[in-house]
Amino acid sequence: MKTKTKQLFAVMLILIGLLSLTSCKKSDPGDDLPGNTVFGVDDLPGKKIGVQLGTTGDIYVSAYEGDEDNTKVERYSKAADAVEALLQGKLDAVVVDEQPAKAFSTQRDGLMILEQEFANEEYAAVISKDNPELLRKFNRALSELNEDGTLNRIIRNYIPDEKTGETEPFTYEQKVTGGEKLKMFTNAYFPPYEYYQNGKIVGIDVDIAMAAADKMGYELKIENVEFDSIINAISSGKGDIGLAGFTVTEERMKEISFSDCYAQSKQVILVRDDDAIRESTGFLTKLYNNFIKEQRWKYLLQGLVVTILITIVAILIGFSFGFILALIRVTHDKNGSLKIPNFFVKLYVTVIRGTPVMVQLLIIYFVIFASVDINKVLVAIIAFGINSSAYLCEVIRSGIMSIDEGQFEAGKSLGLSYSCLMNNVIIPQAIKNVLPAIGNEFIALLKETSIAGYIGLQDLTKGGEIIRSITYEPLLPLLSVALIYLILVLILTALVGKLERRLKKNER
Secondary structure (H helix, E strand, O other): OHHHHHHHHHHHHHHHHHHHHHHHOOOOOOOOOOOOOOOOHHHOOOOEEEEEOOOHHHHHHHHHEOOOOOEEEEEEOOHHHHHHHHHOOOOOEEEEEHHHHHHHHHHOOOEEEOOOOOEEEEEEEEEOOOOHHHHHHHHHHHHHHHHOOHHHHHHHHHOOOOOOOOOOOOOOOOOOOOOOEEEEEEOOEEOOOEEEEOOEEEOHHHHHHHHHHHHHOOEEEEEEOOHHHHHHHHHOOOOOEEEEEEEOOHHHHOOOEEOOOOEEEEEEEEEEOOOOOOOOOOHHHHHHHHHHHHHOHHHHHHHHHHHHHHHHHHHHHHHHHHHHHHHHHHHHHHHOOOHHHHHHHHHHHHHHHHOOHHHHHHHHHHHHOOOOOOOHHHHHHHHHHHHHHHHHHHHHHHHHHOOOHHHHHHHHHOOOOHHHHHHHHHHHHHHHHHHHHHHHHHHHHHHHHHHHHHHOOOOHHHHHHHHHHHHOOOHHHHHHHHHHHHHHHHHHHHHHHHHHHHHHHHHO
16 A cells, blocks of 8 residues: 555656646747648638537538648537647637637637638527427517617626727626526536636526526526537427527527527637747646636536546446346356346347447437436436446456356255355355456446536536636646546555455455
């Protein structure tokens, strides 16, 4: 245990040293980066263009793919990731909505928004085609908010007036509480329309949704999911309404209904600014901004609790179910019985092990529980428990089958029943033999939970993503998440090792 602790401290010191070196380094303008070659829309052909997956920017630039200039489009789950790739010289330009582009250029040195706009667009809410009554109510509420000036005041609170360059402070507080819920799905990495502040999701879309919900007599409930999952979530009935800077397109209209327009926007082009002086922020300042300011460390703590909960319960489910499946397979292999159950177990194991766990998670949430308002933690536990059971089934089966056949024969000759032989002789030895493999599955499951954010669950990885979306700092949040996972893995490894040593002592 002492050796593991020393190893952990050594890794932590190395990471801190790397962070310090990275933070203290001063970069010259365009240091080690190619010069900007995009100065307008006409310069995009032949370049590497970054976009956020599923956005209208993605739709627009798709027209450049496969052209004679060999234009490449790279899609990212978050616009912030595309911007980071741009700053690192991996992209020539990023096409993104104007207001988020302004936020990026304010927060990060070395970025420039081209004066020539890429496209004009209007934002609207998305509502299921199966809920025309809600669409009618929401449009009426929007109309009333527009007439009484609330809509304009909400927007001016976040976006400066083009003439004066000033905002008009306005805070909207929800009035209807404790009544029927209106579930809104959003993607809170899109300032100033939706983003995290002081542990809450705020922004233009949030205030508009609250005001409209008040008009309709609902209490607003907000859930943060990946942008490209929102329309599917609303269509499947997981949510009532989606607001995340959605632009009306013909393709989207085939799947979803759009409300009346509530805001005007445009797509712009972000490029590197060759003339900008890129100042490096000190390590302590970065540490403060990422974790201390507004108590942002709580995002990691809350995510850690969810990750540990999912992992522990899922492994218990996986082990219990996998143990039963393994016994069915072993019983069939030993005496040829249980042919039909064995067939279904083999089919189950093949399907579960042959498909990605992320696909299984999405199917369980968006398809199986499409119309059920179920806790997302429970969904994740079910998905990861099912996935783990298939692997543990084979692990336990291999452990049982590895026991010498002579022990089975000896047990029979002594008159032991099959169940008595398995429970008292075979299974204890088998579990002892496969304990390292079970420990490895526990560790793998812990890391697999990092995809839980795809259904809007705030796990450890999602906590780091939230901090990144606020600070636009890619290094510290990611390394912090990696370090926490590493600590958990080392703890698990030490516990499994300790259990193995104790079991070996019992053999003496």
